[in-house]
Amino acid sequence: MKRRRYDIDFAQIMPILVATMFAAVLTLLLTLGIQRAAQLQSASGALQLASELRSLPQYFATELTLVQRGLESRTFVGEPIDDIATARDGFDKALARIDRDLEAAGLGGNAEIQRIRGALDAAWQRYSPLLVATGRHKGTPYADTLTGSRLNSTGRALKADVDEALAQQEAATRDVGGALKDLATGLQNAVGDRGRSLRTFLVIGAAVAALLLALMLYFSLRSRRAAADARRAERQVADILGTVREGLFLLDRNLALGAVHSASLTRILHTEVVHGSSFEELLRPLVPAKTLATAMKFVNLLWKEKVHEDLIDTVNPLSQIEVQFSRAGSGAESRHLSFAFKRVKSAGGQGEHLLGIVTDVTDRVQIARELEQSKADNLAQLDLVMQLLQVPGAQLQAFVRDSDMALRKGNAILKQPGREESELRSKLNGVFREVHTIKGEAGGLGLGSVAARVHQLEESLAALRERKTLDGNDFIPIVVKLDELMSYLGGVGQFADRLAEVQPKGDTLKSVVPPLLANQVLEASEPPLEQLLAQVVSETASAEAKRVTLKCRGLDAIPAPYRRAAKDILIHMARNAVVHGIEAPDARLAASKPDTAQVRVSFEATGNDGYVLTVEDDGQGLPFERILDTALRKGLVSPADAARMERPAVYGLIFRPGFSTAEQVTEHAGRGVGLDSVSQTVRSLGGSIGIATTDGKFTRFRMKLPLPGGKLTATHAA
Amino acid sequence: MSLQSEIGTFVAAVLNYFDTAVQQAAVVGTPYLALGKPPEVFDYTGMIRISGKRKGVVYFTAPKGMLSVMLMRMQETDMSDANLRDLVGEVANTLSGNARKDFGRNFIISTPSVVAGSSTTIGYSPDTRPIVVPIDWRAYHANLVVCLN
Amino acid sequence: MNAARPHRLMIVDDSNIMRRKIERSQELPNVEIVGSAGNGREALELHASSHPTLVTMDLTMPEMDGIECVEQLVGRDPDIRILVISALADKATAIEALEKGASGFLCKPFTERQLNDALVKLIEG
Structure with a gap:
């Protein structure tokens, strides 16, 4: 039970869990991806700068040479000197930008890069002052003479600086260029690594996201299927409840009716069944107060843990009840209903409901009764034959004739026009008298079976006598029984006629029945x-x-x-x-x-x-x-x-x-x-x-x- | 269903007809068996034939005067033969309706038919004894005859 | 207590024939019959001395009837399991016994099979 409950909860939580994870992974992935991409961009920027800077040492060399040549030919050298200053300044700025980019690319802590960067800086620091020196000279470097221009002190100092710079040029180009090349290579490697790791990261992230998405889809499909299953199950339950012949209903602990019941229930009980209404009220119009009280006690027993439901079937007061349903215009109809109750164990293990099952067993009861009746009839017939054989045919014929006459007389009494209560009573008495006469004669002849049959009619008449009020309707059972009795006596009459044919006058059928048997019956019954x-x-x-x-x-x-x-x-x-x-x-x-x-x-x-x-x-x-x-x-x-x-x-x-x-x-x-x-x-x-x-x-x-x-x-x- | 409750159904149907359509109750007399000769037939007779589990005929037979007064009670001014037939057929209809409702599948019930004239004979099986239920209404006298085996 | 027969059955019925019939019919291997009583008072005495766990209980008996006896037995031992055995003349009486704490009902007359089935269900709870 516990395990099952866990399963249910797990299944419910899983989709939510997966969706949350999916969102988290996606956010993380995007954040990190953006970050990594930005880093990559910065590293690329640094790389590009480094690559660009690699041409600068050569540029400086060219410019310096231009200055040198200019000085020799006494031409204007201000332009290349300014260019050198600008380029040097640019180099400084570029280095600063590379540092910023490296920091942004997360390479600030990369030892290899920093080493290379350090080497670059050192090379540049060695080279840069030389370049600075070339720019420090103010004023024209030439002094005009008659023989032409010649270098003045400024010019000579400039030339010395330029020469010095050019002398260092090769080393500087080598060092700075080498450092830049190393940096470019290092950065390239770093960018490549970063790119690969970003790709890997993205691939893995996408894979995880895809997996989560797949899981989400799975759960969503599953829940949709579960919902579809639930809908189908619901429909099937509805189909069952709509089709089943038994009236099915649920009762809660207060014996109130549950939300669903089978369609047959309303048909069987001839009433609407309202959810939440009490079972007692449902039963009240159907059964006598005493039965109702006992029934409610019985149903409550089913809540008692200690009572075994299989062992109390026999005391169910509703196991077979006869109920009257009144119907508009046609009086009342009597039906036999059978109620059964079962505890319903829900998933929690507690009996939370009682399942009530009500069946209309009228047909079954009637068949059982008819069977019983026909069995009794058969026995009665055998008895009757034995009894008839004891009576002389002529006497039997006379009896039948008299009885027939008495019944006709009774019928004629019924036929009289009186409708008043007192007249009905006197009719009742008249018929009773006739019937009673037949009964006595039948008894006198030893025809116990016939007497019993007549007695049934007499009983119906006696029951009517007890009634406080009488009307014509009350006589319907009488006339039906009268009819039956006439048919019955008709049968006896036929038997009597046959008997009279085979019997010697005034004798019983001793010649037909073995004498011993006949005597025994005679002795015993007289x-x-x-x-x-x-x-x-x-x-x-x-x-x-x-x-x-x-x-x-x-x-x-x-x-x-x-x-x-x-x-x-x-x-x-x-x-x-x-x-x-x-x-x-x-x-x-x-x-x-x-x-x-x-x-x-x-x-x-x-x-x-x-x-x-x-x-x-x-x-x-x-x-x-x-x-x-x-x-x-x-x-x-x-x-x-x-x-x-x-x-x-x-x-x-x-x-x-x-x-x-x-x-x-x-x-x-x-x-x-x-x-x-x-x-x-x-x-x-x-x-x-x-x-x-x-x-x-x-x-x-x-x-x-x-x-x-x-x-x-x-x-x-x- | 027993013959007894079947007769009860028919009687209730007729009484209900008087209660609701005619709005004046009829009284049931003591039912009796028609022995020897067929039960009396009045001017108009509405009948249904039944076959199946039980076979036979059920009819409501009433004199012209009674039916005319019934029509009057029902605010009807036309006392023609056709209308009287209609009325008695209507009663037979309620017999048929109730029989269908109560007896269910074991019975086949014919559509009601009407015969006029008190000299008509209504055929029934010779080995059954018709049960006659007198229906008294005002000063009139009609019969509900149930002849089922 | 007998380990092989953990369930101890007491038979309460004022009829000797019925008591013997139940004794003879009872054939469950894990049930030991600890005694029979002819009325409610005897049943209470027997309960005090032999502590039955199961009881078959007639309803109409002299001295103390079955319903009162059920009530008293359940008062002494709430776990005791009682099978009411009676000819079912009045369902209301049987229901009353069940309300007082009996666990089941068996209708007289019964077959051996029915008795044993009922006892098995009584033990299973």
Whole structure:
């Protein structure tokens, strides 16, 4: 980690360092170069002077000779003498300039040059006074005589000086010229050295500058590439965030949302996600307050160094949540979301962020549910088949018919126009009653799977009952389940029809199912009849808000061949007694009867002819007029017949198929569900049914059954 | 999506239409199954057909009087047959729109069509039971029928 | 202390079956089981005598429940590493234990593999 950080800093500093060095080197190079060039120029100046001076000794010699000759020929010699003085003065000045140049060229300290310079000076100092001497004579050097001019004293002194100078001339020329030549040579060497060193210096400097420039270019390219890389990386990150299906976001220590998040996040959460806003506020509209509090605690755990993030996955309260998104105009939509959190370790080694990942798992959850459902369905189907095989085909058909009728009745209740709250409640109760009846019958027949299925609808109805307010919308689940149940029972009905074809009448499918298995299932699944009836009665009574006690007698004595049939008949009749025979508690009290009604069921042997199965209630009795009305309305009897019919015949109508139909929706309209199937069952056993009833007092059904194996003709005895 | 929530979507769409376009709420009656005979068809019917994961037909059927009053509420003075068709088609449009939005790719939803006349029969698969959702508005009575398998 | 087994594990669970299951399942070579406790109070006593470095902790126990026990153990030894093992009826309770200083959570029922994986993570920190 440390090393990496160093690298980063180094890379950042390097370009700056190189640029600074480049500027420094360039400045140094220019300064030194200019200085060296100036020195070189000075040295060249000195060299040039020295070269120029080399001709002077010869000049002096010429001038001196001119003076000498002039003196001999008595001509004017002032001009050459002045020239000598001027040239000598020039020499002095030139020497001074050479000294200045040498100093400027930095050769002031050069031993060789100074030695040569010293020699030059010495030679010149020897020579110069001679020249000075020639200039010291004033006045004309001649004296005119008759024989011509002759040298006067001045002339003679001048001639002596000139002669002396010329006598020294050779040595002076040699010495001064030699010294000047040496100086020129020395200077030439020095200039050459200086030039070379300047060149070398410039070359090296240029090389260093070029190197630095190259480095600068390199770093600038590198940083540009780095910038390009960074831009590309940024674009790629943006692409990823724009494309990824998961909602990705970052949280800081205050659980505030980071600057970037994936585009999916807003789609999944159905809300804009604002940088810096708190995660808690983002969640608040989605989850219940309690879950929210737990979730915030959970997320904060991830900051705890001590907590291992892999070991707390399972307690994540947001790992699967169901949320409701309200949408304009179309109610609410339920989605399943899954949140996961990961610590993000940054370069510094500290967990500086939490990465939040939210996924819409609705499809996954639904598939899982459907799988579970289909698994359960398969098991239920197997169960169902096993259960169906235990019931005689005809009975099963009757059950399906009755159930279908009850469902139609329920549906007809829904179809009624009432929209008021109270009407909706009474519809709910009506449907509940119908459904509950089916459930009881299914239970009575040992069709647990069917009963469970019906129970689901009953549960939905019960849930609606708990609602404080009701409207039509609330019934949508009911009608959908009703539809499903009809389809389901349709399937059972088809099975029952097939079963009825292959089964001998009144028998279960023992010939199809191995007897042992059938018996085992039978034994295992059958509670005592008395208990079953008590359950049916109590459930029906509570659904009907009635008070009923059940008294049973002799049911243990029912011979085996009749047990199944007796059970079906009794369940049917007992429920009918509670639903239709017995009045509501307040009605009973109003009629001076105890509010708790009685249903009595008994089975007894009647000597040699067989048995009597009795179901009796102390309710309101059979409503004669209403039965007749219904039968007329249904076209079961003609008005002419109706006028002639005796009471027993009228009561007999309730056993007629089609008497109870889906249109009979009110509680007291008829004797209810499927008495025809009871009658059919009794007749299929070779028995008969008798009715005794008194208005406001009681209704009693007596079912006579022959001895098993014996034959009685099927008749209706009133 | 379950049939239940699909029906919910359609009902919500119709109610929303009354709330927003007609500016007077309608009331949903208790839904029921049309057993035995096809559900009642009123004077004008706007329908969409659905195929894909579920198949079938969804339609809104209303009597002429209701549609006329709806038009009045919408400041419309022209009560011509064409306008009444338009209105019922408009309702079917919202059904279609919501279905597209909510059901997604698993469904193919036809463009809405309109039929007039209460004697028309609307075809649906015989092994489905249409679910009828009564829609009451003022003194009028219309039906939303969902018939999907 | 045993140099070969530097990590000392204490099992806290009121169920004998669960304690034995953890004892049997634990198969990390560098972990020594120093003892089991059936409730929080026993766990504190055992901690005082055998100084465990790792703890598996049930939450619902008689006498002193797991959350209080976690709090006390962490109070005595801030470096102790505690794995809460519980049937996850209530996530909020598990989170509370983690807030009090436990390091991780393992859901009952678990496999041997899951237990060992969790212990490895617990040791690694």
